[in-house]
Amino acid sequence: MPNAPDQSPKLLDQVRQTCRRRQYSYHREKAYVRWAERFACFHDPTHPRRLNEDDIRAFLGHLASERNVAASTQNQALNALLFLYEQVLGEELGSVGPIDRADEPRRLPTVLSREEVRRLFGAMSTGPNRLIAHLLYGSGLRLSEALRLRVKELDVGTIRLHVRDGKGGTDRTTVLPERLHGPLRRHLKTVKAQHEADCADGVGGVSLPDAIVEKYPNAKTEWRWQYVFPSTTLSEDPRSGAVRRHHRSDSAVQRAVKKAAEATRFPSVMASWCWRGTRCRRGDAQYN
Template identity: 60%
Template sequence: MNQPSQKRPKKLLDQVRDAIRRKHYSIRTEEAYVRWIRRYILYHGKRHPKDMGIPEIEAFLTHLAVDRKVAASTQNQALNAILFLYREVLKQDLEGRINAIRAKRPKRLPTVLSREEVRRVLDAMSGTPQLIAKLLYGSGLRLMEAVRLRVKDLDFAQHQVVVRDGKGMKDRVTVLPDSLIAPLQEHLQRVKLIHERDLAKGYGSVYLPYALERKYPNADREWIWQYVFPATALSKDPRTGVVRRHHVSESSVQKAVKKAAKLAGINKRVTCHTFRHSFATHLLENGYDIRTVQELLGHKDVRTTMVYTHILNRGAMAVRSPLDSNHGDQIAL
C-alpha cells in the first residue's frame, strides 16, 4: 500500500515572505529583507540560520561595515531583516547583545535650494513629474508618499493632504498649496477617464492596503481608492498575479528631477528629497515654529527637524561675517 506523500515544508525564504505578508509590510520591505537574509546565509557558506546565532550575526554585520563599507542605514536594514528572521520565522530567541562594528553615520547637512532655484527646477519640468515635484516642495512630501496618494487623500475643501502610512506607519496631515488645487483637479479629470476605460475593459482594480480588499470587496474599483498618479500601463501584481494599474514609477520622477536640475544650471546635487528639505527650511525662514514644521514633516523627534535650523540663510542665530561688517574699512592682509 502506497504511503500518502507528505507535503514538503516551504523553503526558508518563502516562509520569510509569508511572515512579511502577514505583517502587511510593503513589497519593498519584503524584497529588501529577503535579499539581506539570503546574503547572510551565503556569507556563512549556506549554513541554516537555526544553527547560527549572535556570533554569526556580528560577523556578517562587521563584514558589511568594514569590508563593504555600507552606510549606517544600510547596515541597520540588514540587522532588522536578520532579527525578523529569528523572531518571526524561526521563533528563536537571541540571547545577549549584538556587538558588531557599526557603520558610522555621517553628519551631513541636507542640500537646500533657494526659492529662485526651486522655481528654475520646476519651470524646467512638465506634465505629471512637474505636478509631483510641486507637491514635494509645496507639501513637504517624501517621494513615495506622493506617488502612493489616493484620490480620497486630497482634501480640496480643507486645503490639505492626508498622508496615509507614512514613514513609521504614521498618518499625518500637511498643507495643500492653493496654487495646486486647479491643476490637480484637472489632472484627476484625466485620470478618471483612464479609470473608466479600465473598468470598461474588465480591469480598474487597484491594490488596497492590508485587509481592506477582503473587508470591502468592491472598494478596489471605487474611484476614491484609485492612485492620484497612476502608471501609464497595466501591470501584474508580483504577489497576487492580478493585473492592475499601479502608481507611477518613482524612478521616472527621480530622472525628471535630475534632468531638470541640470537644465536649470543648478550646481548642487538635487534629488526629489531636496524639495522636502527646501520646504522645511523655507517655512522656518518664514517664521513658522519648529513644532509646526515637525508635524507637517511627520518627524517623530523634533531633533530631526532641528537640522534645518542650522542651514537658515538668515535668522535669530545667523552670523554675519566680519568681512561684511567692514564695508569701508581697510583690512590688513
C-alpha cells in the first residue's frame, strides 16, 4: 500500500477527535480511522476534501471487485466515509448512487440441540470463559455486550441484567438465569479481591465515558463501575495512556469455545452462535 498523503496524519487526528467527541467505542474509532486512511491512500495524492461521490463509489467498487471484501465490510467502509465527510469535514454528500456491491452469501442459521449445548458447555474448562458462554446462551447477550458488563448492571436480587449501549446504542433489560447466580457471586468475589489489589498498587482505575469521568472523577476506581469480566493482565489505555485493567479479550472466549467444539467433534461453525459476537437464541426453554 502506498504511503498516505501529507495531509493524512492531520486528517486521521480529526477523525479520532470526532469519534471521541461523539463517544464512539475504541473499536469503532480504529475502524473509521483505518477506512479514512485506506480511502486517502487509494486516491493519493488528492486530499479527500477535493474528492466527491464518484470517488467514493470507485473506492467501494474496488473493495468489492479487486479486494473481494464481504458485504458487511463494504457497508462499514461506506458508513466510515459518510462519517468522514459529514461529521469530520463538514461536507454534505449527495447520493453515492449505485455501487458494485459485494456478494452477501445466504446461509442457513446454525442451531444446536439441547444435548449438543450441554456437551459443548461440559467440554469447557471451569472459569470466566465458560461463565461468559453461559451468559450468551442464557441471557441472549452478544459477546461484546457480555465483555463490557459492569458490576452495577448485574441485579441478582431481581434476576435481571441491564445491557447498556448495546447494538445501535440502545439499552435493554434481559433475564439473568437463576442457575448462574451462585457462579456469578463466586466470580465477583474473586474479581473484587483483584480490584482491591490493583487499587493498592495504584492501577485500579477503569475506562469510563468522558461525561462520567468529568462528573464523577472518582468513579473509575469504584467497585460498581468495574468490568464483570476483567482482563488477566494490565495494559496501557490507547487513548489516555493510563495503565489499567480492561475487560477480557473476545479472542480468549472465542478460542475457548472453539476448543470445546473441537473436543466434542462439532464443526467449528456449529459454535459460531457463541463466538462470532452475535446474540445466540436459547434452545433450552428449561435453562432458567
